[in-house]
Amino acid sequence: MQILTHLCCGPCTAYPLRTMREQGHSIQGFFFNPNIHPYREFKQRITALEALAEKMGLEVEYEREYGLTEYLRRVVFHEEQRCRLCYTMRLEATAAKAKQIGADAFTSTLLYSRYQQHGAIKTIGESLARQYAIPFYYQDFREGWQRGIDMAKAMDLYRQPYCGCIYSEQERYDKKFRKGKK
Numbered sequence: 001m002q003i004l005t006h007l008c009c010g011p012c013t014a015y016p017l018r019t020m021r022e023q024g025h026s027i028q029g030f031f032f033n034p035n036i037h038p039y040r041e042f043k044q045r046i047t048a049l050e051a052l053a054e055k056m057g058l059e060v061e062y063e064r065e066y067g068l069t070e071y072l073r074r075v076v077f078h079e080e081q082r083c084r085l086c087y088t089m090r091l092e093a094t095a096a097k098a099k100q101i102g103a104d105a106f107t108s109t110l111l112y113s114r115y116q117q118h119g120a121i122k123t124i125g126e127s128l129a130r131q132y133a134i135p136f137y138y139q140d141f142r143e144g145w146q147r148g149i150d151m152a153k154a155m156d157l158y159r160q161p162y163c164g165c166i167y168s169e170q171e172r173y174d175k176k177f178r179k180g181k182k
């Protein structure tokens, strides 16, 4: 199958890409992540993905517009639901693009991360598959968590310390916030 794959970042791409290629699929990458803030972090993740794409011979279409405003308009006043809204934003753009280019299916490297809400990503992907009439390729790539990390290290890729949005950046670095969560 030709699978349009939403890429959240370079490190999370390594294992799913290798696995799907080993299964005989043809992979085309799509970087669409308006959730990544601040701007310098957004640029850094694109640079890391470009490095991986070159090393692994992957064709990628990049949405290089910084999506802070669009992302915030979706999540403000809905912060508790922000991850679901964030997955929907990114997967919906991927499903629409997959349909537009005539791919056989779409998927996401979000299915690789142990830190994401895996069940929600699967549910949203399957729902969008029905809406856009294109299959969502599901695989639990978390099985290759350590292998993916090893691949990213071997390629010397930048590995980000937080998920992406400004909320997750605060959760990672604000000690008072982290104390309050305990």
Ligand code: SF4
Pocket (backbone or CB within 6 Å): 035, 036, 082, 083, 084, 086, 087, 163, 164, 165, 166, 167, 168
């Ligand atoms: S924590 Fe990650 S998945 Fe959740 S809203 Fe922020 S960037 Fe998106």
